[in-house]
Amino acid sequence: MVGDIMKRIDIAKDFSDTPxxxxxxxxxxxxxRFREELLCxxxxxxxxxxxxxxxxxxxxxxxxxxxxxxxxxxxYYSADQLEQLLKIECNDPxxxxxxxxxxxxIKEARKK
Amino acid sequence: MxxxxxxxxxTTNRGGNRRRRHKHRQWFxxxxxxxxxxxxxxxxxxxSGARPLSGLHLNMHTKGSVSSDRERRITxxxxxxxDFDENYEQSASHFAVLREAIHxxxxxxxxxxxxxxxxxxxxxxxxxxxVDQWNQQVGRRLRANLPSWKDDxxxxxxxxxxxxxxxxxxxxxxxxxxxxxxxxFKRGQANAENSGQLAKQLRIEIExxxxxxxxxxxxxxxxxxxxxxxxxxxYRDEVDSRRKQWWxxxxxxxxxxKLCVTFYxxxxxxxxxLPRYRFFERIKDVFNSWTDSxxxxxxxxxxxxxxxLEERGKGLQNLVEFAKVHSVGKLSIYSLQGMYVQxxxxxxxxxxxxxxxxxxxxxxxxxxxxxxxxL
Numbered sequence: 001m002v003g004d005i006m007k008r009i010d011i012a013k014d015f016s017d018t019p020x021x022x023x024x025x026x027x028x029x030x031x032x033r034f035r036e037e038l039l040c041x042x043x044x045x046x047x048x049x050x051x052x053x054x055x056x057x058x059x060x061x062x063x064x065x066x067x068x069x070x071x072x073x074x075x076y077y078s079a080d081q082l083e084q085l086l087k088i089e090c091n092d093p094x095x096x097x098x099x100x101x102x103x104x105x106i107k108e109a110r111k112k
Numbered sequence: 113m114x115x116x117x118x119x120x121x122x123t124t125n126r127g128g129n130r131r132r133r134h135k136h137r138q139w140f141x142x143x144x145x146x147x148x149x150x151x152x153x154x155x156x157x158x159x160s161g162a163r164p165l166s167g168l169h170l171n172m173h174t175k176g177s178v179s180s181d182r183e184r185r186i187t188x189x190x191x192x193x194x195d196f197d198e199n200y201e202q203s204a205s206h207f208a209v210l211r212e213a214i215h216x217x218x219x220x221x222x223x224x225x226x227x228x229x230x231x232x233x234x235x236x237x238x239x240x241x242x243v244d245q246w247n248q249q250v251g252r253r254l255r256a257n258l259p260s261w262k263d264d265x266x267x268x269x270x271x272x273x274x275x276x277x278x279x280x281x282x283x284x285x286x287x288x289x290x291x292x293x294x295x296x297f298k299r300g301q302a303n304a305e306n307s308g309q310l311a312k313q314l315r316i317e318i319e320x321x322x323x324x325x326x327x328x329x330x331x332x333x334x335x336x337x338x339x340x341x342x343x344x345x346x347y348r349d350e351v352d353s354r355r356k357q358w359w360x361x362x363x364x365x366x367x368x369x370k371l372c373v374t375f376y377x378x379x380x381x382x383x384x385x386l387p388r389y390r391f392f393e394r395i396k397d398v399f400n401s402w403t404d405s406x407x408x409x410x411x412x413x414x415x416x417x418x419x420x421l422e423e424r425g426k427g428l429q430n431l432v433e434f435a436k437v438h439s440v441g442k443l444s445i446y447s448l449q450g451m452y453v454q455x456x457x458x459x460x461x462x463x464x465x466x467x468x469x470x471x472x473x474x475x476x477x478x479x480x481x482x483x484x485x486x487l
Contacts, residue, residue, distance in 0.1 A: 018308025020336045026343040028305050057312050058332030060430050062340045094329060 012055030031066030346379025404450025
């Protein structure tokens, strides 16, 4: 039996330690770019994906909403599917707030 | 013949008198028209004290501070107190004149700093942005007579980077040490690769200055949203992203342990950009009657009260967090002619929040965000 394929993305190390903005027009390290270039391909090719949010300077809601809420708005996945596929890892207690915000944005997002 | 002359002369005089009367009436009518035009211009300006000087619009706060020489080169004397809290109208009016002079590419002979006795971090940043614009758009060196500056002002402006802006040589003299220290301002632009790094760099400089770690993620949260707003909304008609600029700085008062972080852009302003949200478009008849400060307050409420309304409306809520998480914190947002302030206190057991709005006669020429917290 072949085990589940898992992928781990560390935002600070694999993308940027200063992620910023919603669209590529806001910044080259925007939420849309993270979603399209790292998160979506990882979700497509793996059975589950763990996103590590520690280590970055911080996160604005524009980045988080577009990166994670955008998965639902763009029709890639439903919130229920993401609960099965996506895991947010956070070891720094100060960043726990971003973990809850990510799930909030996923649940609030509606497919367009 | 003599009889004939006597009879014809009065006839000629009558014709001449008529012409003179006609000419005089025409002259009088022209003068009256000129006066009417002057009155109309005065009425349109809506400010009885305003007089254009070398094409600049002055008001009661600036008419004594701007002069021009025979070559139409202007000198702008900055007021004694440059501070939006204590002296808003005068500070904003002087910056507006400088901005107009730069925009119209007027010949500025000098910018006179000699009267300045105190300058707040926010006012220093806005002034730095104007001088920076002059350097970028006009390029000629802006003259400033350094020896006439007060020592403390010299020290603060040197720390903020004015000596580089004004191409002044830094003197080696030891300046008096005061409890307030300014950090050198940073200029960023929309969609630039280094925007986040500039915010991070400022945080590192702040931590070195205050000798302790600060709540960096909350600061970055606020700054990243302020930067995002500049790219998305602030400069709507500007197609060149290099001109979509913002300025950032910080200061620390060691005696009061007060950290102040300021962010400024010269964009359209929140009261103008806010109606672009669908919700405000729907209530535009009511919305248009609001003052600028009411519109700024409304902008901070989007995302809090209208959750799910629109995904692009959560940004300004991020600004309050850095002020909220300290024992004493204040977020002030100045945009165009309005100001909205949220103040927080938290002693560990009791937390309270107050807010205030104010509207002014003069515009700040963009949006200024100021976080003031006690460490």
